[in-house]
Amino acid sequence: MAINLQIPARDAIFPVQGIRIGTAEAGIRKADRRDLTVLLLDAGTSVAGVFTRNRFRAAPVQVCEAHLAGSQDIRALVINTGNANAGTGAPGLQASHETCTALAALLGLDARQVLPFSTGVILEPLPVDRLIAALPAALADAQPNHWFEAAHSIMTTDTQPKIHSRQLDLGGTTVTITGISKGAGMIRPNMATMLGYLATDAGLPPALLQTLTRQIADQSFNRITVDGDTSTNDSFILLATGASGARIESTQDPRYAPLAQALTDAARDLAQKIVRDAEGATKFMTIQVEQAASTEEALKVAYAIAHSPLVKTAFYASDPNLGRILAAIGYAGIDDLDVGKLTLWLGDVQVATAGGRDPAYQEADGQRVMAQAEILVRVALGRGAVSDTVYTCDFSHEYVSINADYRS
Structure with missing residues (x-):
């Protein structure tokens, strides 16, 4: 739907x-x-x-x-x-x-x-x-x-x-x-x-x-x-x-x-x-990357998150396994990324600070946001003043079914 x-x-x-x-x-x-x-x-x-x-x-x-x-x-x-x-x-x-x-x-x-x-x-x-x-x-x-x-x-x-x-x-x-x-x-x-x-x-x-x-x-x-x-x-x-x-x-x-x-x-x-209206989608996700050194850098991080099957399936399940987002940021291709300067938000919830779990973060807060149909993921890299945004969705069982049966 x-x-x-x-x-x-x-x-x-x-x-x-x-x-x-x-x-x-x-x-x-x-x-x-x-x-x-x-x-x-x-x-x-x-x-x-x-x-x-x-x-x-x-x-x-x-x-x-x-x-x-x-x-x-x-x-x-x-x-x-x-x-x-x-x-x-x-x-x-x-x-x-x-x-x-x-x-x-x-x-x-x-x-x-x-x-x-x-x-x-x-x-x-x-x-x-x-x-x-x-x-x-x-x-x-x-x-x-x-x-x-x-x-x-x-x-x-x-x-x-x-x-x-x-x-x-x-x-x-x-x-x-x-x-x-x-x-x-x-x-x-x-x-x-x-x-x-x-x-x-x-x-x-x-x-x-x-x-x-x-x-x-x-x-x-x-x-x-x-x-x-x-x-x-x-x-x-x-x-x-x-x-x-x-x-x-x-x-x-x-x-x-x-x-x-x-x-x-x-x-x-x-x-x-x-x-x-993506195939099988149940969540609309906005991936917003801030404080990047360039547009290319911001998009590398945004797409790494948006393309990760582990991130997308976690959002489908409303499972706040948010270390998957940090992992995607880490392999996005910014070789000199200082993770100690990174901050991550899920909606209005601050999840990670200085590269680690925010002291005030509670998993129930993350789950509350992930249960919503529209979700904002916001990342601050602490490297510059450039921001960019990518829009994506979750992966559900239905996505696999649609594409497995596409020619039927």
Whole structure:
């Protein structure tokens, strides 16, 4: 069950001017479910993306990167679930190209104006004929207000759709921000997330949008982990249609900072929703590292804690075996760490001081905090003034069951 995951009501999901969305049943992996999504973009929409750094990048990721590098006039996105089209070699690349060509032909576009995305099982051929056959139905379904349907259509092992939508005033113009994401397992993005799409009807030039996309990813999707696995298909796309009339040409524009913050907040919410709906998760954990000498150092410690199976299973059991956290800090890779300067808190409870158990710490206090659905782990390294935060979850029996039966 998702942990405090808030799904906005339909009337609180604002369409983004300049974008229409359609879904259809393609039968990619399972019958009787919508597993194909198209996003149709008005001319003039700026598109930017960041993708997985996994060397086994899926075929659609490779095609997306090539199309984004060669065109500033992307007009359509096509997303299938149920099959990742990864580990599929040259035939997989051909399938992604055929998908783009087919959709482009239906829309009167060049194939390079289409970005393809896939998510699902790795090392299986994409049934591209079924995908292409369903494209007309997806196009016929396209409406500006179909974000909710798209959030469902891109799901795999997710139990809940992940949507964020809001409006803000930018210099007297109302601007909309709406986005969706998917992912529940194989989550330790090294760029963004499994799949994430965030759109605004503000306008930004492509180069500025690309810079902003990387910055947003680093503050959101690159700060979450479920199981430490970086997927072959991770993709985060930011769209700026400009249809609201609010056009921002540089970071010096006074409207840029509030827009960038709102987009970052939206992406962070979508990223946290992935952790809240992680496979088998029962606890949402915030790992906050303070007094580090650098961001790299803070993240080494945060991820060491967040990735430790011993830490994650202890949190699932609400067992305050908190020496496991100290052990994870110790092997995080800071060779000159002075553990005598380290302090550890669990929620409002100080657990360790000067590298050892705090004299006032009582195990009952630790157990009280660990029984909560949302838990803060705070570490002060005593080495500098840098702080950073990672979001993760526990490991339960259900996580093993889901992944053992994933292809069934």
